[in-house]
Amino acid sequence: MIMDPFGLGRIVQDGLVYRQNFDIRSYEIGADRSASIETVMNHLQSAGLLGDGFGSTPEMVKKNLIWVVTRMQVVVDKYPTWGDVVEVDTWVSKSGKNGMRRDWLVRDCNTGEILTRASSVWVMMNKVTRRLSKLPEEVRGEIEPYFVNSDPILAEDSRKLTKLDEKTADYVRSGLTPRWSDLDVNQHVNNVKYIGWILESAPVEMMEKHKLKSMTLEYRRECGRDSVLQSLTAVSGCDVGNLGTAGEVECQHLLRLQDGAEVVKGRTVWSSKTPSTTWDTTS
């Protein structure tokens, strides 16, 4: 299951941890010269690929089952920049009766400094009916030997995610549609792309002055090529008028279809790019 088809990564710690290095490429950095959150998420996804055709077990193939992510929690301590090499470690554990947890630990390859910690929950989906499925005993038998017996790398963010609507949201962006390049090999929208859509309704003045520090996402429904989405954001813990100067900002997010069906619910925390010890002579 933990595979390495191209010799790009390697198995460490008794075969239970998969490790892959990525150099940050010029086209992976954003307006502030550091890697974007999408780049960070791409590296996690790439080091932990378990989708259709990428690491399904024989019993999963026989039963038309694939893994889908239902929950993702990410804490970014530091974003790498162009030319940095990051080392991504990932491993899987049991999660409840029918699920699997996948954790990631990302370090700066040169300094060993921890950059990102992330934890996710995956369940089985029938790829034909697109309905969730219990974990069959045969599949459990195939994957259990690979489970690491450890606590999650991040304590579960158990605070309930707020249900937003037009009234409670501070910012709404409607009419978002997948670009051709947003689709994966199954013509579904790649999980990482939802993050871009969520941030479409985040206020620009906040994104300019802050960096995304942590994120909790709940994936509720798949999107296809013809989906039309609406992105909603509410700012909490800070006055909307003070977004540029607040030390830390928390946002609630909802991505939904035009008919109201929820696609992704989320919460993000943003910290100021300027260290709080900086003396601002203009204020």
Add this chain to the structure above:
Amino acid sequence: MIMDPFGLGRIVQDGLVYRQNFDIRSYEIGADRSASIETVMNHLQSAGLLGDGFGSTPEMVKKNLIWVVTRMQVVVDKYPTWGDVVEVDTWVSKSGKNGMRRDWLVRDCNTGEILTRASSVWVMMNKVTRRLSKLPEEVRGEIEPYFVNSDPILAEDSRKLTKLDEKTADYVRSGLTPRWSDLDVNQHVNNVKYIGWILESAPVEMMEKHKLKSMTLEYRRECGRDSVLQSLTAVSGCDVGNLGTAGEVECQHLLRLQDGAEVVKGRTVWSSKTPSTTWDTTS
């Protein structure tokens, strides 16, 4: 000028050709499991970076000058897939009185097979006024020693690009806006992102059955964070009703601002994904 800040590439052929390898990552492949055209273009741009802060000469810095691309011509013979390693060679030559040509040759690293050939024309822009500039003698003196004396790797596509409007276009997509992650370090839209917008108005039934074989783009104007764009496509050399079955399709493209100002003009040629020798028993 030809630089290698992180030891990721190397200089070959008497210091005039810069070579960099890229492995194709899982998140760089699209719905058909091969690298997307954006990925191909990212690799070209990454191996030939000459923008602000990335390889400006001392005289350019002194004069606030940066290189901007005005024309790009690309022929993709074969798209790499996940795990392939591509070798990108790039070099620069004189182009007219005030310009520079940059060519690229992309090979499969294992087989040596040619995958992509590309040629581009660059001129100087004042990064403060955002106006084009002549090539100052002092800058010419700095860069001329690096020019390769060779013919373009692609014969110039000298056919005039059609000027499209609502009447002549077959497909129009309006209201396109930059996502936060589309912006580069200067808050301008990264050149590669325009390709995604151009393809926004290309018919899906063509993109499903065909692959982009060649592309000629003329860059006319920059876009910023607040630009709202319209993408227009006209299909030529094929009946619009037969897009799924045509062997080769040619398209004309225009990306323009809502006020009509042209941003990018282009032409693309698409070839059928199904080899013409395949016997289709369903028809």
